[in-house]
Amino acid sequence: MIPAAGPDVAAAGIPLEAPPVRATSLLRRSIRLWRTRIGVLLVGLLVLLAIVGPFVAPYGPTTPVGAPNSLPGGKAVLGTDYLGQDVLSRVLYGGRSILIMALIATAAGLIVGVVIGLVAAYARNALDDVLMRVMDVIMAFPQIMLGLVAVAVIGPHAWVIVTAIALTTVPRIARIARGAALPVVERDFIASAEAMGVPRRRILFVELLPNTLGPLMVEASLRMTYSIGVIAALAYLGLSADPNGANWGTMIQQNQLVLAVQPWGAVAPIIAIALLTMGTGLIGDGIARTAAGIDRSRGAE
Amino acid sequence: MLARIRWGGVSGFVIRRLLLGLIVLIMVSIVVFAATQALPGDPARAILGRSATPQSLAALRLKLHLDQPVFTQYWTWLTGLLRGNLGTSLAAQEPVTTLLGPKLVNSSVLVAVSAIVSIPVSIAIGSWAALKREKIFDTVTSNLLLALAALPEFVVAVVLVLLLATTVFQVLPAISRIPPGSGPWNYPSALVLPVLTLVIAVAPYVARIMRASMVEVLESDYIEMARLKGLPERTVMIRHALPNALGPVFQVIALNLAYLAGGIVVVEYVFDYTGIGSGLQEAVLNHDLPVVQALAMLIAALYVVLNLLADVATIMVTPRLRTRL
Numbered sequence: 050m051i052p053a054a055g056p057d058v059a060a061a062g063i064p065l066e067a068p069p070v071r072a073t074s075l076l077r078r079s080i081r082l083w084r085t086r087i088g089v090l091l092v093g094l095l096v097l098l099a100i101v102g103p104f105v106a107p108y109g110p111t112t113p114v115g116a117p118n119s120l121p122g123g124k125a126v127l128g129t130d131y132l133g134q135d136v137l138s139r140v141l142y143g144g145r146s147i148l149i150m151a152l153i154a155t156a157a158g159l160i161v162g163v164v165i166g167l168v169a170a171y172a173r174n175a176l177d178d179v180l181m182r183v184m185d186v187i188m189a190f191p192q193i194m195l196g197l198v199a200v201a202v203i204g205p206h207a208w209v210i211v212t213a214i215a216l217t218t219v220p221r222i223a224r225i226a227r228g229a230a231l232p233v234v235e236r237d238f239i240a241s242a243e244a245m246g247v248p249r250r251r252i253l254f255v256e257l258l259p260n261t262l263g264p265l266m267v268e269a270s271l272r273m274t275y276s277i278g279v280i281a282a283l284a285y286l287g288l289s290a291d292p293n294g295a296n297w298g299t300m301i302q303q304n305q306l307v308l309a310v311q312p313w314g315a316v317a318p319i320i321a322i323a324l325l326t327m328g329t330g331l332i333g334d335g336i337a338r339t340a341a342g343i344d345r346s347r348g349a350e
Numbered sequence: 351m352l353a354r355i356r357w358g359g360v361s362g363f364v365i366r367r368l369l370l371g372l373i374v375l376i377m378v379s380i381v382v383f384a385a386t387q388a389l390p391g392d393p394a395r396a397i398l399g400r401s402a403t404p405q406s407l408a409a410l411r412l413k414l415h416l417d418q419p420v421f422t423q424y425w426t427w428l429t430g431l432l433r434g435n436l437g438t439s440l441a442a443q444e445p446v447t448t449l450l451g452p453k454l455v456n457s458s459v460l461v462a463v464s465a466i467v468s469i470p471v472s473i474a475i476g477s478w479a480a481l482k483r484e485k486i487f488d489t490v491t492s493n494l495l496l497a498l499a500a501l502p503e504f505v506v507a508v509v510l511v512l513l514l515a516t517t518v519f520q521v522l523p524a525i526s527r528i529p530p531g532s533g534p535w536n537y538p539s540a541l542v543l544p545v546l547t548l549v550i551a552v553a554p555y556v557a558r559i560m561r562a563s564m565v566e567v568l569e570s571d572y573i574e575m576a577r578l579k580g581l582p583e584r585t586v587m588i589r590h591a592l593p594n595a596l597g598p599v600f601q602v603i604a605l606n607l608a609y610l611a612g613g614i615v616v617v618e619y620v621f622d623y624t625g626i627g628s629g630l631q632e633a634v635l636n637h638d639l640p641v642v643q644a645l646a647m648l649i650a651a652l653y654v655v656l657n658l659l660a661d662v663a664t665i666m667v668t669p670r671l672r673t674r675l
Contacts, residue, residue: 084496182370186377189650191612194630201634201642202385278502282616285504286631301508305620308508308516308524316512319505330500 075263078339085335091328095321099148102141110134110142110295118311130304130314132293140317142295144325146207147284151276154211158218158276159269165219166226167253167261170234181227184220192217192279200288207290214279218272225268229261263340270333274326281322297322364662371658378650379431382643383424413438431647437640441633446644450626452530454648457618457625459534461610463541464548469603472553476560476599477592480568491557499554503613507547507620514543526621544621551613552606559602564595597667604660608653 079085107126108114113133114125121128127136169180190198192214199213233239234257242252283289284298293299297318304314418426430437436446475495479488498506515524526540534541567573568591576586618627626645633641 084493182374182377185370185374185654186381189374189378189653190646191609191615191649191653193612193615194646194649197615197630197634198382198385198642198646201637201639274500278505282502282504286616286619287635298504301504305508305511308512312512312517315508319508322505323501326500326502326505327497330496334496 075266075336075339075343078343079335082335082338084331084338088328088331088333088335091324092332095144095325095328096148098141098321099144102144106135106138106141108135108138110139111293112138118307118314120311121313127313127317128311130300130311131307132303136300136314136317139295139300140297140321143297143300143318144321146289146294146296147277147280147298147322148325150207150211150280151214151273154214154280155218155269155273155276157211157215158272159222159265161215162219162222163226163258163261163265166223166228167230167257169223170227170230171249171253171257173234177227180223184223187216187220190217192275193282196279196283197286197288200283205288205290210280210283210289214276218276221272222265222268225264226261229264230257233257233260263336263343267333267337267340270329270336274329274333277322277326277329363665367658367661371654374654375651378654379428379647380424382646382650383427431644436644439633439638439641441636441638441641446640449641450629450644450648453624453626453629456528456534456623457614457627460541460544460548460614460618460623460625461607464545464552464610465607467545468549468553468606469556471549472556473560473596473599475553476557477564477587477595479557479561480564480595481587483565488561492561495554495557498550499558501550502616503547503551504616504620506550507543507617510543510547511620524621526623528624530624540621540623544617544623547617547620548610548613551617552610555606556599556602560595560599563598564591567591567595570594593667597664600663600667601660604656604663608656611649611652611656 080089111134114135115123115129115133117129117131117133119125119129119133125135125137127140130136130139165180165184169177172180187195195217196210196213199209203209239252239256242256247256281296281298281301284296285302287299287302289296289299293303300318301315301322304311308315427437434447436450438444439446439449442449475491479491482488511524512518514520514522522542523540524543526537526544528534528537528540573586573591576590577583581590614625614627615630616627617623618625619631622628626648630642630645630649632638633645
């Protein structure tokens with residue numbers, strides 16, 4: 050059972066308005082959980098691999114090093130792919146573009162989404178309705194489909210893919226930000242800030258934003274997981290700027306047909322993507338559990 | 351605005367929600383139209399490419415009604431859409447409806463089978479985990495589901511191919527092509543891996559929300575009351591706990607069905623399953639804009655309708671929400 054702290058505290062005359070959980074404190078507390086630690090470790094490893102990989106790769110990403118589909122051993126530690134390129138080198142090169150694109154797309158979607166969500170929650174009028182209906186329209190396009198349509202119409206450029214992912218991230222973030230900000234908007238300290246003549250922008254970003262960071266951090270890590278998945282999936286569907294570029298998604302597609310002969314060409318990038326998205330997933334879950342734990346200990350619903 | 355108008359009761363809510371869904375659909379159609387037909391520059395050239403002759407460009411412009419004002423073009427397209435006339439595929443030179451009809455059937459079968467398998471399985475897993483809270487089953491499933499939920503579905507699909515169709519075991523086909531004129535029901539083994547992939551993609555979310563919802567219900571006073579009355583545990587679970595725990599789950603189920611509409615794009619491509627998902631990928635590579643347009647509209651409409659059903663279903667199964675309408 051949850052300890053019923055709420056009513057007692059209220060009866061004692063202590064104000065129920067607990068100060069917001071600071072983002073740094075939430076992160077510090079969540080790192081005490083093993084799942085968050087494992088997640089950070091995994092993501093750290095993969096980010097390190099993406100950064101350092103190209104410098105330590107034994108061969109270039111498109112250098113032919115031997116017969117196609119040769120098994121691990123000899124010159125190629127993980128064997129060669131269907132074109133005779135070194136699998137290990139391509140894995141070492143293949144993470145950077147995915148990570149950079151996913152990071153930019155998620156960050157852009159996060160910033161725009163937070164602004165829209167907070168403005169909508171604070172407006173409480175027709176503007177709220179209009180903004181959220183526009184968000185509904187964008188939400189109606191599954192991420193992968195919007196990416197596909199954008200590529201079909203404009204072309205398979207990196208910026209098109211990043212913009213499409215960012216655009217589909219916006220409404221999902223905006224909903225969370227609005228939902229977290231709505232109860233806060235009703236609180237007294239917002240009314241008193243308004244009465245004191247605090248500028249609207251300050252109310253949004255200094256009073257409202259810190260109170261929404263918990264759910265936003267959870268959603269942001271979830272969105273990062275999805276961004277990585279969708280960008281890799283688009284490459285897997287043959288839609289990336291460079292059709293033979295070293296990219297984990299591209300590699301899986303290229304070597305899927307020879308799975309029975311030389312599995313490593315597809316398995317190595319699969320392991321890389323799986324560890325990365327599991328890492329971001331674990332971090333998100335760790336933060337979510339910590340935030341829920343804090344809410345519970347405060348007796349909030 | 352519409353959302354501010356308050357009609358009382360459930361019917362008012364449903365009507366309001368329907369109208370909102372309609373508005374969203376109209377806006378979606380404008381976006382799809384604008385993105386694929388009213389682009390800056392010459393759509394005819396965008397479709398036919400740089401090597402097109404002036405004659406073919408002029409012919410296509412006439413066919414696409416590009417000589418008319420944008421609003422007329424949109425109206426022609428929209429009314430055609432409503433009458434089931436989706437234009438002509440540029441790659442296949444066939445009406446889009448003829449081209450997509452069989453694929454739509456195949457995809458519907460795939461999504462339906464995935465839903466029929468995944469919903470009971472995930473509800474059972476979630477309920478059982480809630481009942482055995484903090485015990486081994488709960489710990490194992492919650493960690494496993496967390497890991498599976500993080501995996502992109504094409505990764506799951508290729509791993510399944512690796513495990514069950516090629517490297518480890520060869521018990522199932524790696525390619526699930528459905529020949530024209532035939533249906534997926536004639537190829538049950540071809541359905542197994544795509545369905546399994548979609549189930550793994552969707553079940554974690556439903557199971558997790560089911561577990562959370564069930565945990566909350568099991569802590570409630572009426573469950574304690576039912577147990578104290580001496581009702582058998584099975585009756586407590588099925589008659590008292592389950593119906594109350596399902597409320598929040600409906601929303602997630604519908605959202606995940608909508609998610610399946612996007613998920614099939616990649617999964618059908620992995621298995622070369624003949625459906626609208628692989629059709630979309632093909633149309634994108636071929637620059638077949640009428641097909642892209644039709645599929646974008648179709649998938650988006652499906653999403654809006656499923657969301658609407660989710661909201662209505664949630665209200666229906668959660669009586670206490672009705673009082674707030």
